[in-house]
Amino acid sequence: MRTPSWDNRGLKKGTWTPEEDRKLVAYVTRYGSWNWRQLPRFAGLARCGKSCRLRWLNYLKPNIKRGNYTDKEEETIIKLHEKLGNRWSVIATHLPGRTDNEIKNHWHTTLKKRLGKKAVYTETNVKASKSNSFGSNPDKDCIQNNGFFLEASHSPTVSKASDPDPLSPELSSSEFSSSDYTTRQNLFLEDGFDFLDAYLADMNQNISTESFHISQFTSQANGIDNFHGSDAPKTMECVRPESPLSYYNENSLVENDDFGFLEAIEPITEHSWTEAFVADMSLIPNELLVPLVNESESYFSSAYDVDDIWCV
Template sequence: MVRTPSCDKSGLRKGTWTPEEDRKLIAYVTRYGSWNWRQLPKFAGLARCGKSCRLRWMNYLRPNLKRGNFTQEEEACIIKLHSKLGNRWSAIAAELPGRTDNEIKNHWHTTLKKRFQTNEEESETATKSKPKETTQISAESNTTTTSPLSPLSSSSEFSSITSWDQSHNNNNKNNMVLEDDDFAFLDGSFWTEPYLAEILYE
């Protein structure tokens, strides 16, 4: 059941458009164009506001209006334009001939918004997992050992270590000069006494 149009305080009609009103609007716009939506209802003989006439023409009556489901190309274009322009539906509709801004807005909020959010969440989880791996690798690669033989140690440390090794080797060489008296304890009794002790105590 169609609701009968009502009138506001200024005498303008509200509610559902009648076929007679549609014919008047179509006839005027096709002949004179939409030069001024505020002044158009008065010259077209319509008791409507300019906004109501504009929405009726743009969303229902214009001849190049496209109806039906959105194609995949149109949906991809809407997603791309929305990421660039945001909620500027009239600017997005200008790039899609035959589609209205209201229709694009409704399709975005009912269908495309959920798909876009899931794609964003998947991309965020993928980007979050990758930097963790790279930071671990970089942290492992940045760890350096503090051993004195490490190639990353400073030249002063290395020179001090080498000088200490040289002096220690020289001291050892000086201490290793032995005389014949040092081996005096290695006489015959040295080799025989332990063996005799083992025999006696068996």
């Protein structure tokens, strides 16, 4: 999209490369977003923290749903926007898998225009109907709701009340077919971190004589979650009993900013925790940080599928 450029601090701007994505994914899945401003330094990225955060939240985070919106999703957006206005982040909380940025984009590019046309159409017909001696309501196709016009239920584009959740894999008409979406979910739940699991399992073997054990890291991460007790949000666990990430917890690792879990890696070095990060980055295998295929291959076309990052 945007032409890559460098600002006066030497930070890169513009389109993210697959390699940058891989570095960010590898780092955040491993250490979480403990400090977005500091994170790029330790992740080996010449990006500002804000850019990293945005990239992660809007594009790289697992379970992000992209592509076509279902009728029900659009209906939800319209109704919520009518109630909440441009509070995209709040609206996004009602649409699992959708980001505020994407909803905002969809609103500006599609829904606003659609509603605008509908409103113009309706207003025109309201005037016409008022002057129409037959008194029929040409607005019967629309439901006016605080200035917004929703297509009536007989419209084929509006989902019925009995429709199952459009976000369910079975009914999703998003960019991913239902089977694709299911597969995608499974990729995250079962294989999303295989590339890390394999590496960490291997590391476990290699450093088994050392005091550090990755399971300490994961169990401590869970401890943090437990510490937060009932306030802790619902968690998603990757169940892989034999895996060092068997207790992988998305919130504790990715969204929990507590530094506590970092203590678990201290045995790696006897130096400061920041050095531990630097040292530990060196342990991330090259295959996580460098392209896995030749750049000549389509993977590295400008339109590469970010999902590939989760399918390594």
